[in-house]
Amino acid sequence: ALSTFRSICGEDGVSLATAVREQHGKDESVHRCRPPDVVVFPRCVEEVSALAKVCHDNRLPMIPFGTGTGLEGGVGAVKGGVCFSLRKMNQILDFHQEDFDVTVEPGVTRKALNAYLRDTGLWFPVDPGADASLCGMAASSASGTNAVRYGTMRENVINLEVVLADGTIIHTAGKGRRPRKTSAGYNLTNLFVGSEGTLGIITKATLRLYGIPEATVSAVCSFPSVQAAVNSTVQILQAGVAIARIEFLDDVMINACNMFSSLSYPVTPTLFLEFHGSEQSLAEQVNTTEEITQANGGSDFQWARDAETRKRLWKARHDAWYAAQALRPGCKAYSTDVCVPISQLPQIIVETKTDLIENKLTGPIAGHVGDGNFHCLMVVDPNDPEELRRVHLFSERLARRALAMNGTCTGEHGVGLGKRALLYEEMGSMTMQVMQGIKDTLDPNNLMNPGKVLLPREPQSEK
Amino acid sequence: ALSTFRSICGEDGVSLATAVREQHGKDESVHRCRPPDVVVFPRCVEEVSALAKVCHDNRLPMIPFGTGTGLEGGVGAVKGGVCFSLRKMNQILDFHQEDFDVTVEPGVTRKALNAYLRDTGLWFPVDPGADASLCGMAASSASGTNAVRYGTMRENVINLEVVLADGTIIHTAGKGRRPRKTSAGYNLTNLFVGSEGTLGIITKATLRLYGIPEATVSAVCSFPSVQAAVNSTVQILQAGVAIARIEFLDDVMINACNMFSSLSYPVTPTLFLEFHGSEQSLAEQVNTTEEITQANGGSDFQWARDAETRKRLWKARHDAWYAAQALRPGCKAYSTDVCVPISQLPQIIVETKTDLIENKLTGPIAGHVGDGNFHCLMVVDPNDPEELRRVHLFSERLARRALAMNGTCTGEHGVGLGKRALLYEEMGSMTMQVMQGIKDTLDPNNLMNPGKVLLPREPQSEK
Structure with missing residues (x-):
């Protein structure tokens, strides 16, 4: 099929996979790198279609590739095949x-x-x-x-x-x-x-x-407990404040950010907030929010309007990923991703922090708390298989904890490779049969990114 | 199957359809009343499931029924069968x-x-x-x-x-x-x-x-043209005013409302608006909106905060359906429903008004203009087949006009019976094959509300 691929998208539109192994290795620390056999670089939808026809006729797996920034191994070529890198289609x-x-x-x-x-x-x-x-x-x-x-x-x-x-x-x-x-x-x-x-x-x-909002205001506030931060979040939403961002960082995360960026935030649960609107409405939103946070024991409420001060205020949140990694030089970060009803956040976060400590794992917490979605930024030694195993087991326990609270095993990262078994637990077998039925209808030969989202059928046929 | 139905949901949980013909006749003027053979009234999901199994084993069509307020003939039993009235499940x-x-x-x-x-x-x-x-x-x-x-x-x-x-x-x-x-x-x-x-x-x-918003403000404003009303809408959205409702009524509709409710609005294109928020933010939203409408030639801007005055202000919009019907006593109303990109609204409304006049049809226009969605409230003599035919053809032309402007044949009423052929025009045959494939996977015997959304396959197999 190689020569056909070349005739479709040109000599430089086809690459043997060894040359692009790099771009498939980003999430190597958790999901093993699985390079495709070949990478094609189509320039238009007609080329994508022609390439897909060739793959279809030759029963070659097809793996779409955008920027490779996904976190659940979605671009790994678990069955080999043809990676469709779409970067030339950039209009x-x-x-x-x-x-x-x-x-x-x-x-x-x-x-x-x-x-x-x-x-x-x-x-x-x-x-x-x-x-x-x-x-x-x-x-x-x-x-x-x-x-x-x-x-x-x-x-x-x-x-x-x-x-x-x-x-x-x-x-x-x-x-x-x-x-x-x-x-x-x-x-x-x-x-x-x-x-x-x-x-x-x-x-x-x-x-x-x-x-684009007329103006933006950023704010930061410290809390005595996770519960106080979450209560503030619920009340801010109930008050109809059209909050644009409301981000939670736990004490471990704040501590990491303080060290990484030479900051001095109180090492307690913290909310980072952003408001979008007119100048006038922003003042009101900030006032309402400050009242609510104070009533919940929030302190050190700071806010900023101009871009420079806002940037400084939010620096901790923006650098969280790097700050987490800096906790253990030479280690890699892997992000978990669960989402629960907001009222369950305090309990799941407290339980999860206990779990981290008991299992000697480094995993500062950052979350999109207005949606009930949060991440543990696991910092792990990729050369320590025992620690990798502990992270894997922790991640599964965390997902099951979210499921027990009527949440989901993935709020925004997707299922990919790592969460397939959890997806079946979340959905139940009947719902999964419907998903499998849709897959079979649209892709009867299982050529489209095979091995992702759905488990292979043979061993799980009785599930 | 009747006795099995009775054993599942009780003697009074099964009714021969003649007794409930009434509730299936609401959209009779356009979609002919098609009563089911029998109506069942399950009390819980287990009963729905058991009834469905019986229907499935006997290959009986199943038609779910909520309140029968749909507008596209969705509850008609075109192939007879069993209507599942779900009103007893009201927890x-x-x-x-x-x-x-x-x-x-x-x-x-x-x-x-x-x-x-x-x-x-x-x-x-x-x-x-x-x-x-x-x-x-x-x-x-x-x-x-x-x-x-x-x-x-x-x-x-x-x-x-x-x-x-x-x-x-x-x-x-x-x-x-x-x-x-x-x-x-x-x-x-x-x-x-x-x-x-x-x-x-x-x-x-x-x-x-x-x-629930802390406060609500309603407003009304008249415009010299459809274009001026639409331009105002786009600018209000662009300004980031978190408008809760922005409704358009054309001159014919306003005239009907004036007559029906003894009002005296200028007989021109009119916007009815509603704002939700805090007292303070509402004042600002109203100010911004009034500035924008004035810049577009809007006049007679009125607004109201207390519930009583708001109700009076919006009365015209709330009574639009009845006001339209009152234009021709003894006639029935039928609502069209298209949605286009907002920028196309002035053109499609102007063309549609010309079409109405040329075809001697009564169809005042009301629209959810912030979404590009609008309705012609067709007032038609149900005993005049020739007029019904003209309404039908007009409605098709309107939908095709929306399609030609990259819009949809239905913004919110759905496809039901009446818009199946238009759906194929909107989606194209390949996309419809995917929809059909999903239907076949989930309902291989075509028992679930058959004849709706998708066209029967036989005559259209080459489409």
Whole structure:
């Protein structure tokens, strides 16, 4: 098939995988690097479709690749096959300023889009941290710090162009359609959002945009307990404060940030907040928030309006990942990801901290607390298999704790390789049969990113 | 099967259809009344499941029925069969105040839920006008006046319990799960939202709730043209005003309202607005909005804060449906429903008004203009087949006009019977094959609300 691939996307559009092993090794510390047999670099949807047809006829697995910033091993080629690197398709298409929408190819990252939009008064708010490909963010149902205000990819994708396993090109909401709402037929857009490449290759995404807020205010506040921070969060949401970000850092995380960035925050549970709005409404939001945090025993409330001071105030949150890694030089960070009903956060965080201590693990906690979503940033020695095993077992216990509290084993990172068994526990066998049925319909030969999301059927057939 | 039905849900839980013909005749003027052979009234999900198994074994069509307030013939029993009336399942379950969620059975309407929530500080905002069943609203992907702020059912359903065609009970996000966000597996919740009963019977819905706003302000403003009203809408959204409702009424509609409710609004395109927030932020939102409307030639800007005056101000909008009907006593109203990118609204409304005049049709226009969604409230003599035919052709032209502008043939009413052919035009044949594939997987014998959403395959096999 190699020569056919070359005839489709050119000599430099095909690469043997050894050359790109690097880009598949990012999450090596937890998910073993599994390079594909070959990488293709299509330049347009027609090439993706033609390549997919060849793969389909030759029963070759296909693995879509955006920026490789996913955290659950979603781009590993567990059965070998052909990696579709989509970085050459990097056009921003069909920007409609009055309609608050834009269409992007899979090579466009969120930062590239926002740079493009800078002078238009609009922006795309979903922010998972990494400068990920927007189509990859759609594929993994990404979200991040400001989902509490603007929603996740689920709420912000209007239409997708998708190449199916046999090369068929579809548009989930019909070609070129971009109404802000619709009730026309089955919601295929949100079936492909979060499908992690297992149902098709996303080659275009039409996204919803928002007006850039007139002003932004950041704030930080320390709390005597996790419960006090969470109570404040619930009350802020109940008060109708249109909070843009509300991030929780535990004492271990704060301590790491203090050391890493030479800061001096009190080493207690802390909320980092951001407000978007008009100058006038911001003052009111900040006042309401300060009243609520004070009533819950919050202290050291600081807030900042100008960009420079805001940046300084939020530096701890922004550098959390690096601060965590710096706790143990030479180690790698791996992020867990569970989401529970907000009221369950204090209990799960307290239990999880006990678990970390008992098992001698380093895992400062940072969370999108307005959504009930939090991460333990596990810092682990990749050369210590025993510690890796302990991290793995801890991560499973954490997920099961979230499930026992009516939560989910993944709030935003997806299932990938690592959470397949947990997904079956979360959904139950009947619901998983429906998912498997949909997979079989769309990809009967199991060629699309095989081995991800769903467990192989043979050994689990009685599950 | 009748005696089995009786053994499952009791003597008074089964009714021959003639007795309930009435409730299936609501949209008679456009979609012919098609009563089922029998109506069953299950009292719990186990009964729904047992009944479905019997229907499945006997290959009897199943038609879920909530309140019958749908507008596209979704509850008609086009192939006879068994209507599942779910009104006896009317419990509100698992209210979680701190987590902003609640679970309801299919007999619970939105007004019943909001009455229940009244003293909790929370509410469920999706409001399609009718006091519809919340599970029915989920099934038809309903929205309404305040979707611009709070989203549609798509954004506000967290989990669904569904009985599949063979009686299997599934939970789309796993049993009891209610995280505010998740990226665990395929998004089955949003596959069933909007499936109009064709994939399964929704027997429980877990919904997202919101804090009741501290205060509400209503406003009305008249415009010299449709363009001026739409420009104002776009600018209000761009300015980041968190508008809760922004409703457009055309001159014909305003005239009808003036006559019906003895009002004296200028007979021009008019916006009805509603703002939710704190007292202080409302003043600012109103000021910003008034500035924008004035800059676009808006006049007669009125606003009101107290409940009584607000009610009076919005009376025209609230009574629009009755005001339209009153234009021609003895006639029935039928609502069209298209949605286009906002920038296209002026053109499509102007073209549509010309079409109405040329075809001597009465169809005042009301729209959820912040979403690009609008309705012509067609007032038609149900005994005049020629006029009914003209309305039908007009409605098709309107939908095609929306499609030509990258919009959808239905923003919120769904496909039902009337828009199946249009759905194929909107989606294209490849996308429809995917929808059909999903239907075949979940309901291989085509027993779930057959004849809705998808066209029968035989005559369209080459489409």
